[in-house]
Amino acid sequence: MKEYLSEDIIRGKLYDRTIIKKLMSYIMRYRLSALLSISMVFMATLMFLLGPYIFGYAIDHGIVKGDKGMVIKMALLLLGVETFRALLVIVQNYNIQNIGQKVMMDLRMELFSHIQTLPVSFFDKNPVGRLVTRLTNDIAALGELFSAGIIVVIGDVFIIVGIIVTMFLLNVKLALAALCVLPVMFVISIFFGKKIKIAFREIKRKLARINSYLNENITGMKTIQLFNREKKNYETFDSVNKDYLHEQVRYVRYYALFQPALNIMNALSVALILWYGAIRYFSDDLTLGILVVFFAYIQGIFDPIRDIVEKYNIFQGAMASAERVFGLMKESPENDYDKLTLGKGAPLQEVEGRIEFKDVWFAYNDSDYVLKELSFKIDSGQSLALVGATGSGKTSVANVLTRLYEIDRGVILLDNKNIQNIDKTQLRQIVGVISQEIFLFSGTIRDNIS
Template sequence: MIHGYPGQHQSDEEVLGKAYDRRLMGRLIRYLLPYKLLVVISLVTILVVSALQLAEPYLTKIAIDRYIIPKDSSGLLRIALLFLGVLTLGFLLRYLQIHVMQLTAQKVMYDMRTEIFGHLQQMSVSFFDRNPVGRLMTRLTNDVEVLSEMLSSGVVTILADLFTLIGIVIVMLLLNFKLALVSFSVLPLLVWVTFLFRQRVREAYRAVRLRIARINAFLQENIVGMSIVQIFNREERNFAKFRHLNQDHLEARLRSLFYGAVFHPTVEVIGSAGVALIVWYGGAQVLKGALTFGALVAFIQYVNRFFQPIRDLSEKYNVMQAAMASSERIFKLLDTEPEIKDPPHPVPMETIRGEIEFRNVWFAYGDENYVLRDVSFHIGPGEKVAFVGLTGAGKTSIINLLARFYDVSKGEILIDGVNIRDMAQRQLRQHLGIVLQDVFLFSGSVEDNIRLGEGRISSKQVEAAAQYVNVDSFVRRLPNGYQEDVQERGGVLSAGQRQLLAFARALAFDPKILILDEATSSVDTETEMLIQDALAKLLRGRTSIIIAHRLSTIKNVNRIIVLHKGRIREIGSHEELLEKGGIYYRLYQLQYQSQERSSAEVRC
């Protein structure tokens, strides 16, 4: 019995990260290099704002000592106006700094998302076999957003606080060295409390992240499999499991909140103790005449400002830790090399005749369990070949290898006598048209799904292709014709209409080699006739590899290759293979004979 929860294997990935990692921060800084001017402007404004904040208590000291106590109203007005000017300038500079850093963070986020998406576009299909879509989506969205928050607020706030703290320490020492030392006497206790808090909150943060990962994984699995949940009446069990996961997350979150709730008032008490020491010692100095009353007030203000950044430490710590975790995952993705790469000097193949040869091909999906074993065949230009066999015989692997979604384990695949490993992937696939069983349609219009953003295909060519393969008739009946939104995965179209649309797409790109994995889904008789007519037109004049499920298709090809357990067992025409009475004959009895009877009934 397997214990644990769905998605628990993701826990290590979800909770990685320190509050600061010099290696990761170094890589993140590279993304700021194109925006050096903006960063410099932000840093300068941080320094000026910090200096202005330091000036405010000092202006209070001057106002009290020079104008309030001596009762100089004219001088008091001047210092008040100066104080107002400092506040106004600080407001404007703070606005500028926040705007500049937010702008920089958004630009960095744009660059990073573009880089990640471009990198994903280059990855091999095997990479997507190993990495769930949800995880990759998280890299592009949540993780990049977390880094944006760190750049726009986390790092900037920490730098501003650091400058302010250093400035306060210097000013206090210059104002009164002994009183400053008395104020700093509470710092050892503050350092110990902060260190203790950092340890506790890090563990609490990890626990929360882990439980969120478990909830997300369970929700995704449960929602995707809702039909199975309902048909097997698992609603109550799944609800109980979710309630347990949710309760676990609640407890972890409350522990995290508890540490924050304790830390804030603790820092407040320590800060108040520092103020009390200033009032006690500084007040005595004022009574002795060794310290002015204005300096005492300024010291109290400085101490309050000193402890404010430390009170906000918990929030900043969480931002930084989340950012380091996100950057770790993003850079791990960006450092993953594509398994299939173009050769340094690819053979140019601008045009091809369409000759295909598999020469002693062996292939396994990542291990020694070969799905293709010593497969060899030759297909001449314009020849139509059907592959048949039971599920798992290796038919789909033939398609994957020819399109170079995967590389062969042994042997070689040649097009016009050139090994496809010596060709650029883009140029290879430019000559291939693939129509799969499960037709994938993007959100967008019918025309967009035929053209796929290819500028060289005009609207007239799109419509001509659609008319040729019997798509135009049903498209014209749609409310917006070729501009009708097919919605996600073509939800507004039937299975037969989606297949015809895929034929139009393949025809519009006019490939020299066509690969067709016939749909097994049943369609009505009229649609079946349209599909067969469109298929005959689509195959005309092209080298064609067909994973055949329809008897009518099999009868119209030049040769049939029978695969069984990864090996080629029989080759011949429909009639020749039936006469042999071998594997194909048995497949015909199991799968195709009923189709022949159905076709005869329809003709009658």
């Protein structure tokens, strides 16, 4: 069993190009909607940049000069710009959420379809709770990335770049003074980003462990109560739960330090604008309107930076989830199982029912053989009872006959044809098995037997 399934350990680069490329392939299925969203993000960014400039223009050419008509015109223009921007944001958010939900559905269906192709031995070795986590929590994390991550971050980048360019176009010296704190802020972001990355991965891993433990205990509650294991299992769960709490607290601690650090950089930048802007204003090298525009822009540039940090956290969780989801998708399906065209192997036109085992060897784990040199023959219409102690291999005979498990040596014949060469779907329609372990699916009796 692979380690990432047994212990949910995630290795590899944070931004693995292979994973990014695979994730983008799902967005490309809805490329028109994605391009529409990016276009609306770009237009909304232009409207965002235009707002403070209109305000500053109204101050310099309306308020300072006492031109009431200009003030009214600029006020109406500003209202129109903000209204148009609000409409763009509404349509953009709806479109992005729509893309995210569709991508999430596609991922969930593909993963569920693939899980159905995996051999029974895979489910023997992997707890159900972890597999359910892949289909629920991990897919939801990827859905959040698509719906509130990638395209939104693109919009934030547009705003940051647009503000920097506009500030330099308005006044180069004041722009340099205002933005000199950005390198320090980037260093802080990289430092805390690495810490947050580790915490996010551990949170995901330990959440999967909680889900797995809960699934096993709730499923096996009858056995737990029968052997008076309630206290012992409670103590074990308490330990697992505290591990999860520890990782959550560590993440909160990093985030609690990171946000104030950004706020300090924001305040420092505002102070620099106030100091240097006042000097330039008193020397008549800067208008009051431009100074106000800079204050608006510097506040506007830190908001998308904070947003990118939050989306960066989403990215951390989504990348860890993507590694697990795509890792599960890489698991090999049953031998000669094709989930799209179930028609491999030789079909049987008429079945008489002669079964023969010839020197069959089979082990669930390595060389710990359950069946050794097993040979017998059952003619058509003949009945045969296999009698033996628990664990002697009676159920294993039925498992290998239906190819739920593959034998290690020997051959099994059905009407003198090797079952390895018979289509699995047809084989399992021919061989009827009544399991000693009763399992009822949700629904009616008809649903369970049809």
